[in-house]
Amino acid sequence: MSAPINLVVLGPPGAGKGTQAVEFAQQRGIPKISTGDILRDAVQSNTELGQRAKATMDAGGLVDDQLMIAIVRERLGRVDVACGFVLDGFPRTVAQATALDEIMASQGALVVVDIAVPDDALVARLALRRVCGQCGNATGVAAGAEVPPCERCGGELVFRSDDTEEVIRERLRVYAEATKPLVDYYSSRPTFRALDGNQSPEAVGAALNGAVDEIVSELSVSVATGGDAR
C-alpha cells in the first residue's frame, strides 16, 4: 500500500485553491475536506460539536480555534481518510496548525502547498469574477467580452458588489496578515512547497501533482532509511 497523501492547500482568495483541492481529491480518490463543508456537516448531523458551532454562528459569531480544531479532529478520525485527504481552509492560524500536527502524529506526514499569486494578478482575476444570481456558481469571464449565461443552470451572471478593487485589496491584506505566520510555520519543512499560482489552472494542477508526488517519494525514502521526515 502506498503512503497516504495528507495534503493542506494554502492560498489567498482568488488563487483557485478550492478548484485545485477538488480536482486533486477527485484524481487521487481521497476526500476533500473544507472547513465550510465540515461545519455544515457537523451542524446537520447535530453532533454536540455541531450544536456548539451552530449556536455560535446563529449568534453572528465566528467559530473559535478550539471548536474548529475539535471539529477537524473528529473529521480526520473517520475511516475515509485512511488513504489521505485534502484540507482546504484549515489551518488558518498557527494554533490550528500546531493542533493539526498533534492530530497527525499518529496519521502520517503532512504535505503543505501554498498557491502563491501576486496581489495585482488576484485583483485583475477577481475583477473578472461573476456569480450566478440563480445557483451561486462563481466563474471568471474574459475581459471585454460579453458575459455568457451560467454554465451550470443558464442563469444570469452578475458582478458581486464586494468584488470592487478596494474591497478585494483589503481582503488580500487581511489574508496576508493572518496567513504570513502560518506560511512561516510550515515553510522550512521539506514537505512544504510554494507553487506559482499565476498561470493557467491546468498548469497549477500539474505543478501541484508534481510537488505532491515528489514530496511523497522523498518521504518514503526517508521512512525506508529511518530518517526524520520533518
Ligand SMILES: [Zn+2]
Ligand atoms: Zn447558475
